[in-house]
Amino acid sequence: MADKTRDTTTDGGVTADEEITQPLGLPRWVSALLPIVLLVLVLGVFAFTSPLAGVQSGEPLPDVTITHTTLPSDETVVLHVTNNGPESVTISQVLVDEAYWDFRVEGAGGDQTLAPMESAQIVIPYHWNPGWDLGVTLVLSDGATFHNTIVAPSQSPGFSLGLLGTLAVIGLFVGVIPVALGMLWFPYIKTMSDRWLHAVLLFAAGVLGFLAFDAGFEAFELAERIPGAYEGNLLVVFGIFGALLLVQAISAWREGRVAAGDSRASSGLWIAYLVAIGIGLHNLAEGLAIGSSFALGRVSLGAFLVIGFMLHNVTEGPAVVAPVARGERPSLKHFAALGVIAGAPVILGGWIGSLAYSPTIGAFFLAIGVGAILQVDWEIARMVRDAGGRVASATNLLAFLFGLAIMYVTDLFVVL
């Protein structure tokens, strides 16, 4: 519909002339606001006259989610609950292992009733046993029940500098150091022919592609535990597309700058930073996983785990530096910045995961990471094409496959 010529459609009709003038000669802003004003009016009439009051097809079902549990001491169990339903719910009783038990509700305004979308903590004084599963059931005022099993409980670590220090050290080993080591391949990558450099770039794209799937599945898995009202799966979709489009918009803006003759924006450094940000987001999620395992007391900090993560993350180093292998070498400052952006979020994620863990935050971070990574893959493909390479050459496809494969193999070493 780009042309302005009369278009004869198949039914013989003709398109109407375009209206240039506003109806009744009103100013433009009126026609912009009018539908909104009318909508408000209709809503008001609907709310006050309740024309559907006679239509009654039963009650909406109550929907309560136990998002997660914390065990601050060996005689306390805390359930974090959210009311997802459209109606208030009252938590009248709590069962622990099929026995009615003491409890108090905190954070619901002093009573046991949760308004829609309201969250609260249910504090249960119960002498639990490390490693012995515990079944907890909420009984609402209408007798509806919501059950949750705390598998192999263990005490939640409280806030302590020691824990933060431990997580920082772990983050250093599984995030920063491997990425830095991987970046040491830079001088070698610089000496490569175009063909092989492109292969390395596609290898990096394969690594990132694997991470996108890895984090994506993880995000949808976590989304299962997000209270229904927050639409976990759609939140993940939104996070993926949001990040993808946001980073892509920045990228498009950069292209505009290049066209306008900004030399800095045309360098590979830009892409290197994008890759670092994508990997950084992924590593933030990795840190969240480690931190939350800590919070849930599920971490076996064997050397094996750390080694697995290191092998897994060392491949991210060349991915970061490959885009700057052509043209002049960036200053060391940039290398340091790239390494920190890509690796250090493991530490930050660890802290967030151990202190303020919630499935919603976790899934959203993972989704943002997926979106960012997908955009980076797109960017890498363009970079190869701009440099005169063929993205889908045999070497490049195999390199991409190798990236996927090596991530799969090293992923087997990482069992959280």
Next chain:
Amino acid sequence: MPSIDYDTAADVTKRLEERLVESLTGETSVSRRTVLGGLGVAGSAAVGLGSSRASATSDHDDEDEHGNFGAVGEYEDLDFDPHEFLTAFNTGDSGQDNVPQQVYEEDGRTVREFEFTAVDTTIAIAPGVEFQAWAYNGQVPGPTIRAVEGDLIRVKFTNLGRHAHTIHPHLKNLNPRMDGIPQNGPGVLDTGESFTYEWIAQPAGTHFYHCHSLPLKEHIHRGLYGTIIVDPDPERVRENPREYVNYPGPITDDFREQLVEEAKSRNHEYAENDAVNEMVMVMNSFDTNFDGGNEVYAANTRAFGYGVGDTDGEGNWTAGETKRPIQIDKNQRQRVYLSNATEFDLINSFHTHSQFFDYYDHGTTLTPTNKTVDTIMQCQAQRGIIEIDYSDHEPGLYMFHAHQSEFAELGWMSFFEVV
């Protein structure tokens, strides 16, 4: 392509065929159980358990094609012997080494004093399967206490476990402070706390004790239960025969003497009692995976503890080191003090093969409450006395088990070996 030597190929094919036929004669179908059994063998081999089953079946190729059920392997942990437990009565005079006890007179009453502790421990419930238990004096079931009607049972109880515990007796107890519940007397005893429970041994019968801390399901099914046997006093029976029978008719002198004789056979302080072979059995069960259902059932904790070690399914069997039938003398009267500590299931039962017995519900009567039955059922904490006579049976194996097939196949399956 290497050239093919037809002779060699034929040889190889024949060998492979033979091997296939051999491998199929053992098991026509690989069921989940055999796979699990195999894993069990592998597992027990790994922890250094010799499996009598495995060694026996490797001797002959004609393994029963239907397979045999039963837990694979022997028990490694020898801290608890269900065969010893059968006849371990703690009377104050004599009893188990791990139950400090004494008997003395106080205000004209016999006092039987026991020291009980509650501890956290690990017990073996099936070969190679361990269970984190809470146990009186480190054993599950707890020690069997035996007293005579009218005695004072004094239990000095110290809780050494992580959780708060009590002892609640199923006796006629006139003092609420001594009931062992959270709401009365000292309430629950926290780690390190002690309390001395005192109960009058009444009424005569076989009774039950258990921890009454909350959550009740956990505290019972983790192993805090045991048997209290209160022997009838023959003199008291002579004076009050009506209290020991559920019978409204006239009490003749003969009948009275018969009741007194029965009381003497029940009372461990009388010679008449020596003629009876008495056994204590507590039907119990264990939930190993926290799903509110039991994975292991047993009489006296150990799955198949009174089973045969190994059988070829053709009438030949051997006793295992730890899994072996209860040997009984056919000329002795057999008496089982049976109680049910099973959690998560509504009832448990006791069924004898080729045999009928008399049952005395709660053991509070001297005449049977069920005469000539081969199956009785008990809800949790119900108990009773079973009297069995094998004097006219041929020697050999006589099975007894829960007649919930599920329980039987999960471990509550036993044998008497009549000799």
